[in-house]
Amino acid sequence: MQADKLQAFELAPIRAAVRRTTIICSRRLDVHLGAPLIIASETFQETGSFKFRAAYAAAHYSQAGHLLTASSGNFGQALALAARLLGKECTVVMPTTSAAVKIEAVKGYGATVDLVDTRSTSRQKRVAELAAQIPGVEVLSAYDDERVIAGNSTLGEELADCQALHHFDCVIAPMGGGGLTAGLVQGLRAKGAQIEVFAAEPQLGNDGARSLAAGRIIANEQEPATIADGARTVSLGQHNFAILKDGLAGVIEVSEEEIKEAVRLLYSMANLKSEPTGALGLGALLSAGEKFAGRRPLIVVSGGNVDSSVYCDIIGAAAKSLS
Secondary structure, eight states, rough: OHHHHHTSSOOOOHHHHHOOOOEOOHHHHHHHHTSSOOOOOOTTTTGBBBBHHHHHHHHHHHOOSSHHHHHHSHHHHHHHHHHTTTOOOEEEETTTSSOOHHHHHHHTTEEEEEOOOOOTOOHHHHHHHHHSSSSEEEEEEEOOOOOOOOHHHHHHHHHHHHHHHHHHHEEEEOOOSHHHHHHHHHHHHTTTTOOOOEEEEEGGGOOOOHHHHHHHHOOOOOOOOOOOOOOSSSSSSSHHHHHHHHOOOOEEEEHHHHHHHHHHHHHHHHHOOOOGGHHHHHHHHHHHHHTTTTOEEEEOOOOOOOOHHHHHHHHHHHHHHHH
């Protein structure tokens, strides 16, 4: 989606519905990393992640009265709330492995949850079955949709607006299907901001890095078994790849242990609860800090919706190692 196409969307209703991102600085974390760092946290966004920007835009511009999607949790609960606010029905297909807190949140916002065992049936197949059964329903992608990119571009706009105050010179954000990073690129471009965007993705699901290196979309054989559940996508979206192939400055692969360590550091040094996917940006700095030597990066913490048991296991591992 080109910048002029982005302008075709009236973003004022989206800007009015979302909460502005929260900018955090942590001197303890700066000292630990040996370099200054800015954090843009979407953990205080509606439904606890950036996905509300995408979901509200998709629901707002949809003409359907019933919305259907597949989600591991964040987009599902964001769409559930957006549908509720806009007076629409919503059904979310979720893997049985989704975080319990996310399943309950989707239900809590009034949506119908359809659980699927992805080892035997793909989310996409189940969505297709339900789409054939529900009259007048529209299937919405959590990331591969121009409306989703437009919604996420509002975060890019906000970052451009605060760049003069915080003086960051690049942005590092989590990447699964590419909806967030594509939106950031578009939002920054729309504001005329010359700020590089880097993507951080799990090593276990490095299809984005492989795709951008090859110049074409390369899919994972199955959903990656990474702790970063928001990045368990099979491939980048077509709409997103069209933007990211020229819009990204690079992709950094992050190990599972680096993801966990990033979660621990955000907790202990920035007083910030992040889900594993949300910590990918900091994990990228742990993985490739030398790449950003002399620079002042901003990392996007994309969300904070994580099962308490998973979070306690990650945080508790650090405590045990010190005992």
